[in-house]
Amino acid sequence: MTIGPPIEELHFSEEPDVNTVPGPNSERLIERQKQIDSSAVAYPNRVPIALKDAKGATVRDADGNVFLDFFAGIGVLNVGHANPYVLEGVHEQLDRYTHTVDFPTEARLDLIDKLDSIAPGNLSGNSRVIFGGPSGSDAIEGSIKLAKHNTGRHGMLGFEGAYHGTTSGALTLTAAKKYKAGYAPLLPDTVHAPYPAPSNDVGVEEALDAVARKFEDPYGGHETPAGIWVEPIQGEGGVVVPQNGFLKGLRDVADDNDAMLIFDEVQTGIGRTGKWFAADHFGVTPDAITMAKSLGGSGLPIGAMMYHEKFDTWGPGGHVGTFRGNVPAMVGGIRAIEYIEENGLLERAQTLGEQIRDRFDELAEDVTEITDVRGRGLFVGVEFRARGDSGELVEEIQRRCYENGVLVWSAGRGGNVLRMIPPLVITDRQTEVAMNVICEAIRSAVDPQ
Ligand SMILES: Cc1ncc(COP(=O)(O)O)c(C=O)c1O
Secondary structure: OOOOOOHHHOOOOOOOEOOOOOOHHHHHHHHHHHHHOOOOOOHHHHOOOOEEEEEEOEEEEOOOOEEEEOOHHHHOOOOOEOOHHHHHHHHHHHHHOOEOOOOOOHHHHHHHHHHHHHOOHHHOOOEEEEEOOOOHHHHHHHHHHHHHHHHOOOEEEEEOOOOOOOOHHHHHHOOOHHHHOOOOOOOOOEEEEOOOOHHHOOOHHHHHHHHHHHHHOOOOOOOOEEEEEEOOOEOOOOOEOOOOOHHHHHHHHHHHOOOEEEEEOOOOOOOOOOOOOOHHHHOOOOOEEEEOHHHHOOOOOOOEEEEEHHHOOOOOOOOOOOOOOEHHHHHHHHHHHHHHHHOOHHHHHHHHHHHHHHHHHHHHHHOOOEEEEEEEOOEEEEEEOOOOOOOHHHHHHHHHHHHOOEEOEEEOHHHOEEEEOOOOOOOHHHHHHHHHHHHHHHHHHHOOO
8 A cells, every 4th residue: 555645746846936036025024034033043044035835845935936845944844845644644633632741642652663663773672762852952962861871971972063953962062163152161071073074084993093082091081971972974064974884883982881872863864864764874773863853744843762772771750841742743753654664765765865966976077166975865965165265155056046946955064065855755857857956056156157
């Protein structure tokens, strides 16, 4: 049985349909926002768009312009905007009850079972799941508590280039100083080791050696970490895929030092990379996985951590949160996983991702500003040689894509990576059209006439 509707029927259209943007209604709403909303608002500064509605891999703005969405609500809408199969369950649940803290419900237990069934390695069949607050940052906070509780230590090891969120513990692990400036001191005894990446010329051996020293060097200058927090593919850091052996090596260091290995799959989880979890690409099983973003299927917020049952040592109330029983989001999560399974979207993400990367590789033969094309599945990054203010070129590409009806985003050090994270339900035709627009935007931005 295939769960419908098929992906071809999920969208407003196969192609973008934009007039001059921003249109008058978008401009009016953005102006109104400037008057009353927080000065911390950031996204409309880059892409001046006010949204009216969205379907599948398409979004419509307040003036009726239709865009192809290669951004997916920053990786939230893996099964597309307003997926009817997901929404049917969510709507039904909204009418029955929404909020249950952690009383048992069919939906809660079914989602826990579902997550266990798709968990990597020996987590499957041996996992526990905890829901805390609704965000990815909340899931990270839960993982920090779990690691402290199980090791009796409080130090943490994260990586340069990492992004783990904005609450105090998560922000401590986040690497970019721009997010931390003015908020120190954060959690003590936290260190950031190099993440082996093409952009920093750090090899696997060197990276693992640095990590091991943070644990084993008696003169290392800080408490031995309780755990290692790592994105198995860095997202905000620039869609950085670690070289082979790195994650396996981290597993060994964690085991040798009785520390927990935590994979932050908030951005890479639930099919984004063409596997349920990015961990599956590397054959490494972490002790815990944090997730949020696309977990709720429809965009309703839900954060969770899945961890090996041997670490389930905390007692009642060990980690809590008012919104740890968002049942419509749980129903959405189950249905999203079912939709991905039944429509073969993992395989599709791998195939489309390869096609997209091949097309960028071809472009890179002409466009020498492209220094790397990378990613897994529909998690795609194109790195550009820094030019002027380093994110300037990618910003220009993004603007040209927007003007021609495709939404893309940036990532990486100084914003020099073009990041594409379309919904997994994107069609062949939409992919082709969007790639035409993106490649033309790159060509014209690199060589403006
Ligand atoms: C890898 C990763 N971890 C954690 C977070 C934080 O999630 P949230 O913004 O929901 O707090 C993000 C957000 O982008 C992320 O990409």
